[in-house]
Amino acid sequence: MTTREKRFDKVITLLPILGIALFVLFYIIAALFYPEGSYASPNQSGFSLKNNYLCDLLDNRAINGVFNSARTYARIALGILCFSLILFWYQLSKLFDRKNRSQTIMSIAGMLSMLITLFLASGIHDFIIRIAGVFGVIALLISFIELYKANYYKLLLIGIICLLLFLTNYYIYETELLIDILPLIQKVTFLSFISWFILLSVHIYRKLR
Known part of the structure; x- marks a missing residue:
């Protein structure tokens, strides 16, 4: 690999x-433009971190039926995130010295997950999520297996925590147990995942230096 190719790779x-x-x-920006309403409080003003x-x-209409002026910004955000994480999953195998078929499956599965997520605003939200x-x-x-084999134990632990949070979200959503706090747990889970993705990307960058 030439010096120029290495720089491009980084x-x-x-x-x-x-x-x-x-x-x-x-x-x-989308949250600032969101008109009003949540399932817990249909007449609330604006976007609530606790309730929305x-x-x-992403929806065409806010919870209370008002036209959702935030949807364009939210859909742009979703598109950017999905394509960014498609690229992330494509590159993740660069973190590991030993290459194998499992890493190829990992990358394909991760990219497919993000590609499917692009359709969240299509009206079949639950099907897309599943x-x-x-x-x-x-x-x-x-x-997780590859991180363990490569001795990235701290990154592995953070990833496991993220997965447990995701499974907690899914359990609450399906059973409606503690459903009132799900919007807040969702945001904690989301922040945890993107923080983990950033950490992994930084480690890949350092690996290529």
Whole structure:
């Protein structure tokens, strides 16, 4: 690999971090434009961190039926995030010295999960979440095995915590047990995942130096 190719490779490695930052920016803008309403409080003003789900920003209408002026920014944010994480899963195998077929499956499953997630605003939210979740869990479990074999124990622990948070979200959503606090848990889970993705991207970048 030439010096120019190595530099290009390192720049590409940092793109998921840039994409995550842009996602956060656009989602903050979307939250500011969200008109009103949540399932817990249909007449509330604006977007509530406590009561609104992140997916509420993607819908054509706010919870109370008002036109959702936030949807364009939210959909741009979702598109940026999904393409950034497609790139992330494509590059994750660079973190490991020994290559194997499992890493290829990991990358494909991760990329498929993000590609499917792009369709969250299509009106079949639950179906999309379940299918994307299956591929995502496959990618995560394989990544855990590879992180363990490569002695990245701290990154492995953070990843396991993220997965446990995700499973907690899914359990609450399906059973409606403690459903009132699910919007807040969802945001904690989301922040945990993107923090983990950033840490992994930084480690890949350092690996290529």
